[in-house]
Amino acid sequence: MSNALDLTLLDLVIAAALLLVAGGVSVALGLGLGRRLALAAVRTVVQLMLVGYVLAFVFGQGTLTAVAAMAAVMIVAAARAAVRRPSHTYRGAFGHAFVTMLLAGLVITTVVTAGIIGIRPWFEPRYFVPLLGMVLGNSLTGVALGLDALLSGVHDQRSRIELELALGATAWEAARPHVREAVRRGLIPIVNSMMVVGLVSIPGMMTGQILAGADPVAAVKYQIVVMFMVAAATSLGCIGVVLLAVRRVFTPRHQLDLTPLRRQDDT
Amino acid sequence: MTAEILLSIRNLSVRAGSRRLLDDFDLDLHTGQIVALRGASGSGKTTLLRTLACLQDPTNGTLTLRGDAPADLGWPAWRRRVGLVPQLPVMLFDTVGEELAHAFTYRGAIKKFDPDRAARMLSALRLDAVKLDDAPQELSVGQQQRLALVRALLLDPEVLLLDEPTSTLDADAAEAVRQLVRAEISLRPAAALVVTHDTGHADRWCDRVLDLQILATEARG
Numbered sequence: 343m344s345n346a347l348d349l350t351l352l353d354l355v356i357a358a359a360l361l362l363v364a365g366g367v368s369v370a371l372g373l374g375l376g377r378r379l380a381l382a383a384v385r386t387v388v389q390l391m392l393v394g395y396v397l398a399f400v401f402g403q404g405t406l407t408a409v410a411a412m413a414a415v416m417i418v419a420a421a422r423a424a425v426r427r428p429s430h431t432y433r434g435a436f437g438h439a440f441v442t443m444l445l446a447g448l449v450i451t452t453v454v455t456a457g458i459i460g461i462r463p464w465f466e467p468r469y470f471v472p473l474l475g476m477v478l479g480n481s482l483t484g485v486a487l488g489l490d491a492l493l494s495g496v497h498d499q500r501s502r503i504e505l506e507l508a509l510g511a512t513a514w515e516a517a518r519p520h521v522r523e524a525v526r527r528g529l530i531p532i533v534n535s536m537m538v539v540g541l542v543s544i545p546g547m548m549t550g551q552i553l554a555g556a557d558p559v560a561a562v563k564y565q566i567v568v569m570f571m572v573a574a575a576t577s578l579g580c581i582g583v584v585l586l587a588v589r590r591v592f593t594p595r596h597q598l599d600l601t602p603l604r605r606q607d608d609t
Numbered sequence: 610m611t612a613e614i615l616l617s618i619r620n621l622s623v624r625a626g627s628r629r630l631l632d633d634f635d636l637d638l639h640t641g642q643i644v645a646l647r648g649a650s651g652s653g654k655t656t657l658l659r660t661l662a663c664l665q666d667p668t669n670g671t672l673t674l675r676g677d678a679p680a681d682l683g684w685p686a687w688r689r690r691v692g693l694v695p696q697l698p699v700m701l702f703d704t705v706g707e708e709l710a711h712a713f714t715y716r717g718a719i720k721k722f723d724p725d726r727a728a729r730m731l732s733a734l735r736l737d738a739v740k741l742d743d744a745p746q747e748l749s750v751g752q753q754q755r756l757a758l759v760r761a762l763l764l765d766p767e768v769l770l771l772d773e774p775t776s777t778l779d780a781d782a783a784e785a786v787r788q789l790v791r792a793e794i795s796l797r798p799a800a801a802l803v804v805t806h807d808t809g810h811a812d813r814w815c816d817r818v819l820d821l822q823i824l825a826t827e828a829r830g
Contacts, residue, residue, distance in 0.1 A: 508688055595680075
């Protein structure tokens with residue numbers, strides 16, 4: 343990264359000043375966002391600094407164990423975040439999100455590092471960790487949206503589901519419209535962003551590469567790989583968790599059973 | 610024709626929350642029979658029908674249809690043969706045709722949707738004006754309630770579970786419902802269990818009237 347321009351402390355202070363403007367507007371208009379914005383800004387700095395040191399350590403080690411430990415922490419954090427967002431949850435939701443993201447995250451990231459980019463070893467942390475982060479960050483959204491749509495769907499549409507069961511539908515036949523809708527809702531953001539990529543927004547990774555001095559065409563090729571990787575991870579994560587969750591609200595006797603569901607406040 | 614036992618209920622205990630609705634309830638429903646279950650609102654009539662349709666489990670007891678338990682037939686097959694029509698009509702689709710035909714797309718469906726038969730039933734229930742491409746959501750609740758009954762009858766259930774089937778209907782339409790149910794039941798042969806809070810009408814068209822309060826008191830006694 344020799345041709346990347348290093349930022350000075352002053353540069354960071356100028357960036358922080360931009361945020362102060364937003365904070366000032368919030369205080370002036372009495373939006374009550376000032377404290378939250380300040381907290382969010384502090385968290386951004388602290389979390390990113392910590393990650394910087396951790397990444398430096400893991401990159402320095404370069405062992406499979408270090409990468410695996412890092413990946414485990416990332417997957418747990420992603421699964422926790424994913425199950426907190428939906429309006430409803432159930433016992434075992436974390437486990438379902440964890441298993442789904444573990445499989446989707448590891449399989450897809452490994453295919454990219456080992457198969458597409460062809461890095462040796464495939465777990466080379468400089469590639470593996472940031473790519474896994476991108477995969478998890480996006481599949482987290484798919485998992486959270488899919489779970490939310492499914493659980494609030496079966497909760498709110500209980501009479502429709504039970505009517506279909508009463509007419510002789512199997513649990514799967516009665517659940518299918520809600521499963522389909524949940525997957526559709528989970529994939530809206532990624533499909534939308536693939537539609538407008540490059541037209542409205544230049545993706546973060548490409549921006550980073552270009553800022554760091556890479557050839558834009560090379561950056562584009564990477565970005566295409568990344569978009570497909572992210573879309574695949576989001577789809578797999580969303581579909582996986584929805585299929586696991588739907589089994590929790592039906593009994594083996596093809597009855598809808600909402601007792602495992604718990605409402606949760608979004609915080 | 611000798612009446613055969615269709616639905617047999619043995620030692621059925623049903624709870625709603627912590628409240629006992631029924632304890633050790635026995636009932637045989639014979640072919641051709643219409644039995645009314647009377648009870649005030651909140652007495653658990655709907656819970657009982659849901660239990661008979663196996664949409665929820667009883668605390669205790671067994672159900673058989675011509676000797677077969679739900680587990681023997683498979684639960685979806687049980688529900689096709691024990692047709693529940695909920696009190697509040699639920700409409701799933703954008704057209705009356707889809708509404709009536711959808712259940713024939715399920716894997717376990719035996720027959721094909723017969724639009725002529727559907728039209729005859731709609732007409733018998735004074736819904737001649739309702740066309741198959743109308744939107745069910747635009748019908749009145751009373752029309753939807755009759756549409757829901759047709760939707761269930763088209764599947765040829767052996768036992769009909771009707772939850773307040775005439776609650777939103779005027780006298781003429783209610784009479785049409787009673788006649789159609791009676792006709793369908795003698796045709797098949799099938800049977801019906803009707804829950805109602807309306808004492809007067811139950812006596813008139815049902816072969817037997819059971820009082821849920823009395824059953825519940827006996828259960829506690």
